Amino acid sequence: xxxxxxxxxxxxxxxxxxxxxxxxxxxxxxxxxxxxxxxxxxxxxxxxxxxxxxxxxxxxxxxxxxxxxxxxxxxxxxxxxxxxxxxxxxxxxxxxxxxxxxxxxxxxxxxxxxxxxxxxxxxxxxxxxxxxxxxxxxxxxxxxxxxxxxxxxxxxxxxxxxxxxxxxxxxxxxxxxxxxxxxxxxxxxxxxxxxxxxxxxxxxxxxxxxxxxxxxxxxxxxxxxxxxxxxxxxxxxxxxxxxxxxxxxxxxxxxxxxxxxxxxxxxxxxxxxxxxxxxxxxxxxxxxxxxxxxxxxxxxxxxxxxxxxxxxxxxxxxxxxxxxxxxxxxxxxxxxxxxxxxxxxxxxxxxxxxxxxxxxxxxxxxxxxxxxxxxxxxxxxxxxxxxxxxxxxxxxxxxxxxxxxxxxxxxxxxxxxxxxxxxxxxxxxxxxxxxxxxxxxxxxxxxxxxxxxxxxxxxxxxxxxxxxxxxxxxxxxxxxxxxxxxxxxxxxxxxxxxxxxxxxxxxxxxxxxxxxxxxxxxxxxxxxxxxxxxxxxxxxxxxxxxxxxxxxxxxxxxxxxxxxxxxxxxxxxxxxxxxxxxxxxxxxxxxxxxxxxxxxxxxxxxxxxxxxxxxxxxxxxxxxxxxxxxxxxxxxxxxxxxxxxxxxxxxxxxxxxxxxxxxxxxxxxxxxxxxxxxxxxxxxxxxxxxxxxxxxxxxxxxxxxxxxxxxxxxxxxxxxxxxxxxx
Numbered sequence: 001x002x003x004x005x006x007x008x009x010x011x012x013x014x015x016x017x018x019x020x021x022x023x024x025x026x027x028x029x030x031x032x033x034x035x036x037x038x039x040x041x042x043x044x045x046x047x048x049x050x051x052x053x054x055x056x057x058x059x060x061x062x063x064x065x066x067x068x069x070x071x072x073x074x075x076x077x078x079x080x081x082x083x084x085x086x087x088x089x090x091x092x093x094x095x096x097x098x099x100x101x102x103x104x105x106x107x108x109x110x111x112x113x114x115x116x117x118x119x120x121x122x123x124x125x126x127x128x129x130x131x132x133x134x135x136x137x138x139x140x141x142x143x144x145x146x147x148x149x150x151x152x153x154x155x156x157x158x159x160x161x162x163x164x165x166x167x168x169x170x171x172x173x174x175x176x177x178x179x180x181x182x183x184x185x186x187x188x189x190x191x192x193x194x195x196x197x198x199x200x201x202x203x204x205x206x207x208x209x210x211x212x213x214x215x216x217x218x219x220x221x222x223x224x225x226x227x228x229x230x231x232x233x234x235x236x237x238x239x240x241x242x243x244x245x246x247x248x249x250x251x252x253x254x255x256x257x258x259x260x261x262x263x264x265x266x267x268x269x270x271x272x273x274x275x276x277x278x279x280x281x282x283x284x285x286x287x288x289x290x291x292x293x294x295x296x297x298x299x300x301x302x303x304x305x306x307x308x309x310x311x312x313x314x315x316x317x318x319x320x321x322x323x324x325x326x327x328x329x330x331x332x333x334x335x336x337x338x339x340x341x342x343x344x345x346x347x348x349x350x351x352x353x354x355x356x357x358x359x360x361x362x363x364x365x366x367x368x369x370x371x372x373x374x375x376x377x378x379x380x381x382x383x384x385x386x387x388x389x390x391x392x393x394x395x396x397x398x399x400x401x402x403x404x405x406x407x408x409x410x411x412x413x414x415x416x417x418x419x420x421x422x423x424x425x426x427x428x429x430x431x432x433x434x435x436x437x438x439x440x441x442x443x444x445x446x447x448x449x450x451x452x453x454x455x456x457x458x459x460x461x462x463x464x465x466x467x468x469x470x471x472x473x474x475x476x477x478x479x480x481x482x483x484x485x486x487x488x489x490x491x492x493x494x495x496x497x498x499x500x501x502x503x504x505x506x507x508x509x510x511x512x513x514x515x516x517x518x519x520x521x522x523x524x525x526x527x528x529x530x531x532x533x534x535x536x537x538x539x540x541x542x543x544x545x546x547x548x549x550x551x552x553x554x555x556x557x558x559x560x561x562x563x564x565x566x567x568x569x570x571x572x573x574x575x576x577x578x579x580x581x582x583x584x585x586x587x588x589x590x591x592x593x594x595x596x597x598x599x600x601x602x603x604x605x606x607x608x609x610x611x612x613x614x615x616x617x618x619x620x621x622x623x624x625x626x627x628x629x630x631x632x633x634x635x636x637x638x639x640x641x642x643x644x645x646x647x648x649x650x651x652x653x654x655x656x657x658x659x660x661x662x663x664x665x666x667x668x669x670x671x672x673x674x675x676x677x678x679x680x681x682x683x684x685x686x687x688x689x690x691x692x693x694x695x696x697x698x699x700x701x702x703x704x705x706x707x708x709x710x711x712x713x714x715x716x717x718x719x720x721x722x723x724x725x726x727x
Contacts, residue, residue, distance in 0.1 A: 017695070022495070022695070023495055023497075024491055024492050024494070024495025024496065024586070025488050025491050025492055025495070025511070025514070025585060025586050025587075025588075026586070026587055026588045029514070029518050029588030030518065030588070031517075031518050031519075031521065032518060032519050032521055032522045032584070032588070032589065032590040032591070033519075033521030033522045033524070033525050033590050033591055034521055035521070036521040036522070036524050036525040036528070036591075037520045037521030037524060038521075039524075040473075040477075040520065040521065040524035040528075043470060043473070044470075044474075047467075047470045047474075050398065050463065050466065050467065050470075051394065051397070051398045051401075054398050054401035054402045054405055054463075055401055057401075057405035058400070058401030058402060058403075058404045058405035066086075066087035066110075066112070066176050066177055067087075067110075068081065068087065068110050068111055068112045069109050069110045069111070069446040070428070070446075071410070072112070074086060074087050074112035074176065075112070075176075080146065081112040083114055084112035084113050084114050085112070085114070085176060086112070086113050086114070086115065086116060086173050086176055086177065086178055087110055087111070087112060087113075087176060087177045087178065088110070088111045088112070088113045088116065088117075088143055088165075088171075088177075088178045089108055089109075089110055089177075089178065090108045090109040090110070090111070090162055090164075090165040090166075091108040091165065091166065108162075109145070109162045109165075109446065110446075111143065111144075111145065113142065113143060113178070114142075115173075116171040116172055116173055116178035117143060117168040117169065117170065117171055117178070118170055118171075119139075119168070119170060120167070120168070120169050120170060121136070121139075121140055121167065121168050122166065122167040123140070123155060123158060123159070123164050123165070123166055123167065124155055126140045126151065127151060127152070127155060130151045130152075137151045140164070140168070141164070143164065143165055143168055144163055144164035144165075145162075145163050145164070148163045148164065150163075160441065169181075241654075241655065241658050243654060244653050244654055244655055244658040244659060245658065245659070245662075247651040247652065247653065248639070248651050248653060248658075248659040251638070251639075251651070251659065252659050252662050252663055252666065255631055255634075255635050255663040255666070255667065256663070256666050256667060256670055258631055258634075259627060259628070259631050259666070259667040259670045259671060260670050260674075262627055262630070262631070263627055263670060263671045263674040263675070264378065264674065266623060266627060267368060267371055267378070267674060267675075267678060268368070268372065270364055270365060270367075270368035278357075278361050278364065278619055278623075281619070281622050281623055281626055282350065282357075282619070282622060284626060285346065285622050285625065285626060286343065286346060286347065288629070289339050289342055289343045289346070290343060292335070292339045293336055293339045293340055293343060296332045296333075296335040296336035296339060297332075297336055299329075299332040300329050300332040300333050300336060303328070303329040303332065304329045349618065357615055357619075360615040360616045360619060361619075363616060363682050363685060363686055363689075364616060364619065364620075364678075364682060366682075366685055366706075366707055367490075367678055367681040367682045367685055368678075369499075369707070370490050370493040370494070370681050370685065371677070371678065371681060373493060373499070373500045373503060374489050374490070374493060374503070374507055374508060376508045376509075377486055377489055377490070377508055377677050377681070378674060378677055380482060380485065380486060380508065380677065381482070381673040381674070381676065381677060383482070384478060384479065384481075384482040385673070387478040387481075388475060388478055388479075391471060391474045391475050391478060392471075392475075394471075395467060395468070395471035398467050399464060399467055399468075402460055402463055402464055402467065403460075403464075405460065409425060410425065410426050410427065410428050410431075410445050410446060411424060411425055411426060411445070411446065412424045412425075412426050412436055412440070412443055412445060413443065413445075413446045419439070419440035419443060420439065420440070421436045421439065421440055421443065424436075426445040427445070428445045428446075431445035465535075468535065468538070469531060469532075469535050472530075472531035472534050472535060473524070473527055473528055473531040475531075476526075476527035476528075476530045476531050476534075477523055477524055477527040479527075480523040480526055480527050480577065480581055481512075481515055481516070481523055483577075483578055483581045483582075483680055484511070484515040484519065484523060484581040484582075484584055484585045485508065485511045485512045485515050485585075486508075486511075486677060486680045486681065486684070487511070487581055487582040487584075487585040487586070487680060487683075487684045488507070488510070488511025488512075488514060488515065488585035488586070489507040489508040489510075489511045490680070490681045490684040490685060491582070491585055491586045491684055491688055492504050492507040492510070492511070493507065494684070494685055494688040494689070494692075494705060494706075495688065495705055496705075497703070497705060499707070511585060514585070514588070515584075515585065518588060519584050519588070521590075521591075522584055522590055522591040522594070523581070523584075523591075525591040525592075526577045526580060526581065526591050526595075527577075529573060529577075530570065530573050530574065530577060533566060533569055533570045533573060534570060536566055537563070537566045537567065537570060540559060540562055540563050540566060541563070543559060544556075544559050544560075544563065547559065576595055576598065576599065577595075578680075578683065579595075579598035579599075579601075579602065579683070579687065580594045580595035580598050581594075582598065582683065582684050582687050583595075583597050583598045583601075583687075585684075586688075598687070601687065601690060601691065604690075604694075616679070616682050617679065620675045620678060620679055623671070623675060624668060624671040624672055624675055625668075627667065627671045628664055628667040628668040628671055629664075631663060631664070631667040632660065632663060632664035632667065635659070635660050635663040635664070636660055638650060639653065639656040639659055639660055640656055688705070689706055692704055692705050692706055
């Protein structure tokens with residue numbers, strides 16, 4: 001293999017020549033990649049047409065509102081269910097499978113009711129006590145099929161034909177559906193907040209009776225009890241989490257605002273104290289992780305001798321109260337090992353990259369100056385966020401309308417396990433005339449989902465894929481537009497000989513106008529390439545999910561290799577697109593030419609990967625980690641009432657980790673938005689710096705455009721060229 005010194009200089013293109021007329025981003029430019037621009041506009045118009053068609057044929061009520069076994073919406077005006085807005089399941093235990101709940105369709109009769117049952121009763125008890133208390137039947141029959149009024153019909157036939165539910169239990173509406181009111185309090189199972197209650201005939205029942213009755217009714221269903229208990233526990237946790245958000249959203253917003261202010265101050269401080277601040281960040285992170293290792297060891301050594309703390313995490317399973325895990329020695333051992341690995345990685349990286357850190361600090365300081373002169377760039381992420389919100393909202397609405405565009409599809413539902421017609425499509429109007437009921441006694445033709453056999457409905461899946469592909473294209477285009485806009489603004493700063501006097505007016509707006517007016521096609525071209533790769537990755541993830549139960553080891557290995565390759569390809573394309581957009585913003589050429597120029601420039605300056613993509617990104621990551629971690633620590637002390645001054649202001653929470661994790665994750669996203677602008681600034685300045693070394697020599701006739709501080713840290717232009725070329 002040839003060494004880098006053996007490769008001729010022209011192998012990666014000729015270096016830029018001196019041009020006395022070059023003053024930064026070219027103003028006299030023309031439209032690029034016009035064909036792709038036209039295709040992009042046509043696709044957007046087609047996307048609008050797709051949304052319109054979905055809007056016409058779709059009905060989101062099919063997804064949002066419950067539907068009974070006859071395909072009628074509960075609570076829909078003009079139907080027999082106008083005053084019955086809640087869905088009742090004859091046998092809720094058959095819905096315990098989470099996969100079934102995703103579609104909100106269970107293999108049991110579903111009936112629209114005006115209210116959920118508030119007492120426990122079985123059909124057998126009702127029939128037994130009917131002769132003594134006929135009002136019992138009047139209450140029970142409102143949960144039977146409309147028109148059924150025969151309390152003396154044999155129980156076996158009633159349950160076979162599913163005329164009435166085998167039992168009703170105290171329930172409450174949730175998402176317009178009746179769910180049993182099971183709640184576990186301090187390890188005790190309760191119903192309607194009680195352990196004892198009276199049924200329809202006034203008999204005192206315990207919650208154990210209810211559980212036993214459920215087991216008797218579903219004796220043939222193994223493991224249902226644990227499934228329904230898990231389901232109800234999950235519902236209870238979800239309700240508590242919702243309550244925590246409702247009572248703490250104000251403080252969560254305050255935490256995010258604090259993050260925004262701290263991020264802004266951090267970037268501004270880098271302009272004056274970049275070196276000191278970044279070294280403080282490095283040693284601060286090392287110290288913080290070191291303290292974490294010591295604290296974990298102290299906790300581990302303290303709990304190791306206690307008998308209750310030797311239980312493993314797998315033994316206790318999932319617990320909603322995370323404080324239980326903190327009482328285990330194994331938890332602190334895992335934390336200690338994880339932090340030790342992180343500490344070792346950070347120290348090793350600093351040892352090997354210590355000489356590069358000074359250059360990275362100089363670039364970050366220069367980037368802070370550029371942002372200081374063009375403060376509007378810090379607020380551009382708001383525009384990106386707004387455009388992304390529009391894309392996501394349009395995609396989600398279109399997907400919902402596509403999913404709900406179709407007619408009611410009915411399928412045969414049978415209580416017999418070996419019915420040959422089970423899950424076959426049927427027509428409820430002619431079902432009674434078929435021999436299905438004779439072959440499978442008790443079978444019914446019930447509503448399954450909305451779809452159809454028309455040409456439009458057959459291509460719903462294809463239309464959903466098109467919806468996803470265009471969505472990815474638009475999202476990547478929005479990000480590309482932001483990168484090209486910011487690159488043009490920061491390039492205007494770098495190529496200003498006398499800063500800030502020579503910086504053009506409104507550089508961000510001018511760069512945005514140039515990107516939209518001349519380079520929509522180029523941005524769309526690069527975005528389409530990335531969107532196609534991301535689409536392939538999604539398809540591979542879908543196939544991997546479908547093949548999880550497969551026993552073909554070669555197929556799983558091949559799929560794993562493809563996923564890895566496409567992951568690497570996606571990140572490489574993102575890297576190349578980012579640099580191509582910088583070249584587009586400066587020179588105004590088409591995407592392919594800009595990508596080639598950027599690639600050759602990077603290959604002529606291979607050390608950029610080590611200096612910029614590794615060191616500066618690592619330092620910026622530490623900054624994001626420090627900001628989000630600091631705000632997270634502050635939130636932890638606040639929500640755990642450890643700040644004496646404002647203890648009374650802390651809301652009452654079920655799980656304090658709900659707002660805490662939200663603040664930490666949200667803080668990281670906010671800091672990431674600010675530092676993305678900073679990273680784009682550093683990328684642009686470094687490419688401009690390498691071109692500056694190729695164009696100029698530092699003489700009075702060919703002066704460098706780099707700042708004196710950056711020139712000083714690199715000593716001389718020739719040494720900088722050697723460093724930049726990797727020699």
